[in-house]
Amino acid sequence: MRTLKLALLGFGNAGRTFAKILEDKKQEIRENMESDILVTGITTGSRGSLYNPEGIDLKKAWSDLEKQGSFDRNGNDYSQMTSMELVESGEYDVIVEMTPLNIFTGQPATDHLRKAMERGKHAVTANKGPIAWHYKELKNLAEKMNVQFYYETTVMDGTPIFNLKDETLKFCKVTEVSGILNTTTNYVLEELAKGKNYDDVIAEGKKIGFVEADPSMDIEGWDAAAKITALLNVLMEADITPKDVDRTGIEKITIEDIKEADQQGKIIKLLCKGTMKEGKVAASVKPTLVEQGDLMSVIEGTSSVVQITTDLMGKLTIIEHDPDLLQTGYGVFSDVLRIVRNLV
Numbered sequence: 001m002r003t004l005k006l007a008l009l010g011f012g013n014a015g016r017t018f019a020k021i022l023e024d025k026k027q028e029i030r031e032n033m034e035s036d037i038l039v040t041g042i043t044t045g046s047r048g049s050l051y052n053p054e055g056i057d058l059k060k061a062w063s064d065l066e067k068q069g070s071f072d073r074n075g076n077d078y079s080q081m082t083s084m085e086l087v088e089s090g091e092y093d094v095i096v097e098m099t100p101l102n103i104f105t106g107q108p109a110t111d112h113l114r115k116a117m118e119r120g121k122h123a124v125t126a127n128k129g130p131i132a133w134h135y136k137e138l139k140n141l142a143e144k145m146n147v148q149f150y151y152e153t154t155v156m157d158g159t160p161i162f163n164l165k166d167e168t169l170k171f172c173k174v175t176e177v178s179g180i181l182n183t184t185t186n187y188v189l190e191e192l193a194k195g196k197n198y199d200d201v202i203a204e205g206k207k208i209g210f211v212e213a214d215p216s217m218d219i220e221g222w223d224a225a226a227k228i229t230a231l232l233n234v235l236m237e238a239d240i241t242p243k244d245v246d247r248t249g250i251e252k253i254t255i256e257d258i259k260e261a262d263q264q265g266k267i268i269k270l271l272c273k274g275t276m277k278e279g280k281v282a283a284s285v286k287p288t289l290v291e292q293g294d295l296m297s298v299i300e301g302t303s304s305v306v307q308i309t310t311d312l313m314g315k316l317t318i319i320e321h322d323p324d325l326l327q328t329g330y331g332v333f334s335d336v337l338r339i340v341r342n343l344v
């Protein structure tokens with residue numbers, strides 16, 4: 001029986017859902033992969049940390065956090081360790097980066113991943129910042145250190161896009177990527193089309209959890225720009241950052257624009273695109289008129305879609321329907337399993 005030790009940075013929605021899947025599938029992993037996966041460290045921003053090289057009691061960890069808002073300060077595994085201290089000196093085989101996104105720098109997540117890989121540890125990230133800002137450097141580092149580095153959850157949760165390209169579309173060259181990658185703007189455009197005013201749509205969206213407390217990163221297209229950058233960096237080796245994306249948000253779209261589109265049999269969607277132009281990848285995020293009935297026009301609410309054009313497999317379309325946190329947790333889980341599988 002092999003034992004793989006994980007250090008989790010961040011134990012919010014993504015971290016706890018991943019931990020629950022891991023616990024739930026423990027026996028199946030043992031039986032099918034002859035492996036035990038232990039979590040030896042968990043850090044948070046303000047709720048304390050846990051550390052035990054023999055393995056943390058995951059059920060207690062998430063139950064304490066959900067019941068009392070922090071880890072048990074009197075528990076044996078309670079620790080004051082910061083994320084960087086765990087990364088630099090903890091006992092683990094895989095770092096799992098699930099801290100909040102800084103969309104303009106990719107930090108501190110990039111530093112965590114870099115330092116872990118420099119120590120010869122494998123790395124998984126759900127945080128798209130490092131892939132949007134420092135992918136090439138991190139990928140080269142992983143190769144140099146002979147460690148595995150995966151990031152499936154960073155775009156469309158656990159939907160297999162990077163996996164698909166790596167494992168199933170070997171030697172296919174991706175020549176174009178397009179998609180609807182930001183669900184908040186999708187929701188806002190749909191609600192505006194019902195004749196509601198912008199402020200009401202945002203207020204209602206916040207209430208039901210479709211819109212962030214500060215929606216500007218979504219509305220101004222930054223989130224979509226970070227996602228298309230991550231996709232293009234990995235699938236087309238673009239080596240760009242979100243600043244290189246020709247970006248227009250939906251903040252200036254009015255009900256009149258939506259009605260005019262409707263009269264032409266069209267619908268407005270915030271479309272992300274990456275194509276080759278003069279040997280370089282050109283990326284854009286723009287409100288775009290889409291024919292009603294087109295595949296892109298039927299992507300509603302929290303669903304998202306990506307279309308990949310390849311030289312050998314033509315155009316492929318992948319839709320993620322109405323995801324919730326389970327898909328996020330599964331994305332991280334599938335990356336960890338990939339590491340286990342490749343070590344066998």
Ligand SMILES: NC(=O)c1ccc[n+]([C@@H]2O[C@H](COP(=O)([O-])OP(=O)(O)OC[C@H]3O[C@@H](n4cnc5c(N)ncnc54)[C@H](OP(=O)(O)O)[C@@H]3O)[C@@H](O)[C@H]2O)c1
Pocket residue numbers: 009010011012013014015043044045046047048083097098099100101108126127128153154157324325328
């Ligand atoms: N939620 C999703 O559906 C989803 C989907 C795909 C990707 N992601 C990505 O996954 C990551 C986590 O998302 P989430 O939804 O789990 O966020 P979340 O619920 O806000 O949780 C973030 C966690 O990170 C902790 N944290 C903050 N700063 C930290 C630091 N310096 N070191 C260690 N932990 C730190 C927070 O602790 P405190 O609570 O104490 O601050 C909390 O435990 C983000 O990068 C996000 O973009 C999320």
